[in-house]
Every structure is written in structure tokens, then in C-alpha cells.
Amino acid sequence: MSDATLQSLAQNVIEAYQTPRLSVRRIMSVGLSLQDGLLMVVAAFAIQAFTGELGSLLLSGVVGPRLGQRIAELAVQAAIFLMLAWGVHAIGRRFGGEGSKDECMAAVAWHLFATAFLAPFMLIGMNALTPDGSAPGILFFLAPLCVVVSVWMFASMVAEAHGFERLAPVVFATIIGFFISGLVAFILLDVVSGGPPGGS
Secondary structure (H helix, E strand, C coil), rough: CCHHHHHHHHHHHHHHHHCCHHHHHHHHHHHCCHHHHHHHHHHHHHHHHHHHHHHHHHHCCCCCCCHHHHHHHHHHHHHHHHHHHHHHHHHHHHCCCCHHHHHHHHHHHHHHHHHHHHHHHHHHHHCCCCCCCCCCCCHHHHHHHHHHHHHHHHHHHHHHHCCCCCCHHHHHHHHHHHHHHHHHHHHHHHHHHCCCCCCC
């Protein structure tokens, strides 16, 4: 990958946090294939897994999950991606959205990749919880902030894909969708790895 390509990618990621609608519009205009979307999912997972491994080593000196569990987690994340892409298209069209399957898939994939860079801040926030159950450190608020940013970005990108002007209903649907996908992911991980997620 050339320096110019890396620079362009970095600019697109930054733009995703500043103006997610414009950012995803650029991504959709490229005409991503399903294979491209899955590559974004793999890249996002790699960033999150690396962050989790590094955090485990730095904070506790313990190595994270084994390779087999990481592969299972990646498979589950790919399945959740496909489920979200289908849901965004089907539900959005039912409520008057105009997004195609490929556009909805691109929006979900780009959100997964762009928000993977929130992983270090989420890790810092979660580790600000105190072991004795007392009041968490101020850095804990990075965790809910990351969630809010992720929801806002997802809703904005989906709204752009479907041509929705109002963001509030999409935010509401996003919260429900994230809850359902999180529950499905937990169940799938429990099935494929013999236990709940353990790493990042």
C-alpha cells in the first residue's frame, strides 16, 4: 500500500468522525463488493484484537485469548456484519429508505472499520473501573463516550445510505440493533468457543 493510499485512508477515517455522512458517501461511491466489506471487517477485527492483546500485556502481563478463540471471534464478527448489513437494508427500505444492498453493506463495513480506532480509548475507559467497586476514575467516561460516538456515526452513515433527513429515529433503531447484535454475538461466541468472549 503506497504512502498516498495510506494518507487518503487516514483522511477518510478522520472525516468519518467529523462528518460521517460525507465520509460514507465517499465510500459508497467507490462501489464496494461484499469481499471488500469483509476485508474491512477483518481489518477492524485485527485493530481491536491487537489493542486487546497489547492492553493485556501492559496492564496485567497476561496474553489474551488463543488463536483458535480469536478465529472464532472473527467468524462471529463477520456473521454480525452480514446480519447488520441485511437488517439495515431490509428495515430501512421498509420505512421508505432508498439505499441499495451494496450501499448498506458499505455503510456497515465502513462504520466497523472507522470505529475500530476507538478501541484504545474504550480499553482505557474500562480499565479505569476500580477493583474494589468504589467510584471509577475520571477516564472511565471514555467508555460511554465511545459508545455514544459509535451510535451517532452508525446512525449518520445509515441515514445517508437511505437518504433519511431525520437522524433521531435512526439513532433509536441503531440502539435497538446494537443491543440485539450484541446479544447474538454473545450467544454465538458461547456456542463456538465454549464460553463467553474473553479477550479484547
